[in-house]
Amino acid sequence: MNEALRALRPYPMAELQRRKASLRDQGIDLFDFGTGDPIEPTPPMIRQALIDALPTISQYPSVAGTPALRSAVADYFQRRFAVSLDASSQVLPSAGSKESIFHLPLAMLDPASGRDTVIYGSPAYPVYQAGALFAGGREHVVTLKHSHGFRLDLTALPSEVLDRSAIAWINYPHNPTGACVDLAYLREQAACCREHGILLASDECYADLWFDDAAPPPSLLQVTKEGILVFGSCSKRSGMTGYRSGFIAGDAELIASFRRWRAAMGVGSPTFIEAAATVAWGDDAHPAERRAIFSAKRALLCAGLAERGIDILPSEAGLYIWATVPSNGDADAYAARCLDAGIVISPGGFFGNGGDGFFRLALVPSLSDCERALAIWPS
Ligand SMILES: Cc1ncc(COP(=O)(O)O)c(C=O)c1O
Incomplete structure (x- = not known):
């Protein structure tokens, strides 16, 4: 086996997929802010x-x-x-x-x-x-x-x-x-x-x-x-x-x-x-429509999380929200708490050094699911 394969840490998203699949098997409905895989239809x-x-x-x-x-x-x-x-x-x-x-x-x-x-x-x-x-x-x-x-x-x-x-x-x-x-x-x-x-x-x-x-x-x-x-x-x-x-x-x-x-x-x-x-x-209209959707999700989530005292770092682009774990807590423990509530987030450590103390939300669930998730969001 290639030594690099032996040394490779599990692909974080693959790990998350496994944990999500096991919860879904138990019949738990998830709000999935984990993987950056948008749900808006292909034009x-x-x-x-x-x-x-x-x-x-x-x-x-x-x-x-x-x-x-x-x-x-x-x-x-x-x-x-x-x-x-x-x-x-x-x-x-x-x-x-x-x-x-x-x-x-x-x-x-x-x-x-x-x-x-x-x-x-x-x-x-x-x-x-x-x-x-x-x-x-x-x-x-x-x-x-x-x-x-x-x-x-x-x-x-x-x-x-x-x-x-x-x-x-x-x-x-x-x-x-x-x-x-x-x-x-x-x-x-x-x-x-x-x-x-x-x-x-x-x-x-x-x-x-x-x-x-x-x-x-x-x-x-x-x-x-x-x-x-x-x-x-x-x-x-x-x-x-x-x-x-x-x-x-x-x-x-x-x-x-x-x-x-x-x-x-x-x-x-x-x-x-x-x-x-x-x-x-060849088309610039559909990315503009998608930007409007992601921006609306972002605005809703930022406002709702701020109300729960969660500190969101400013950003001008991308598909994500990057936020500080509440009460300077441990990101893995916070992610586990969110998962218990049915909300999938990515602890910052998934992305290597410098990610500790943060968590990432992918702007994936629909606007109404973002609202439903906010109603039960752990602080
Ligand atoms: C920073 C970055 N680069 C590249 C990719 C890969 O994108 P794709 O292989 O779908 O083109 C991703 C996917 O999430 C990404 O986050």
Whole structure:
């Protein structure tokens, strides 16, 4: 067995799924704020595009993806960020961003070269760690601080760490905290990575889910297209978690290398999924509708939890509420208390160092279920 598999801690969401399943088996009705898997329907035009594209004869998809999908992603970048991308060399589809995030170090890391380290901040989406470990890399984990807006500041790291690093991950809007950054921050991090020869990888899974129309989150691609890769996803933006579809965009040379690696691995996205994703990236109305729904849930929950004395950290985007455990208590014990009441939350420790003392709510249950949950919420 791969040593990394032995060392892997249970995927937190898998653990939660097991606990939820056992409660459901006992007939307990749950308000599930655990996993970030939205329940709002996939827009009909996206579903129809998939149906229309189902082929009579099914053949292997290409790793490069359909030209139509790559163009739809490039057009989206033009509309959303005023960034021009060359659809043939700077965009690559993925089978959801999780696999592409996991696979990046396998393609780009050469531990024997001495550049063996992957940097990421914590608390975090757990896949940055898993990808680094399975690629035989070393991790350098930076604990993100509330006092610093949960920003990963690469410029503050010792040059000894930077000079042995191959990849640095940033993720804004941030899961789990909802922290956001501005273009000045992205410029500084890109400059630091350029100076130290590090591939800067930006996970922008939540880029289209903001709460305040005055401040849509920026993309790293607004700052540079060199030495960087941006990871995007249809999952939360378009209600397509089950479709498994995303993209990788950025530096043409890095994209070409990653494409070669992905062809060797055989990660292609089915063409009928790509047809649906093409429609998704071509439309800005449905993400706006979804933003309105998530914002309404967020406003309701924030007001209700504040009434119960729960301190919610400010955030401008994402799919989550990040809050302090009441009475400075233990997050696991609080999560267990919530579960007894039928409410599923994620204790901050699920997301690694820096998560202790906090808990995360995914804006998943319907507005009326949010109201029902608030009525029984433990303080
Ligand atoms: C920060 C972050 N990145 C990436 C993903 C993966 O998204 P998907 O594989 O559905 O595209 C998630 C999913 O929850 C996430 O929270």
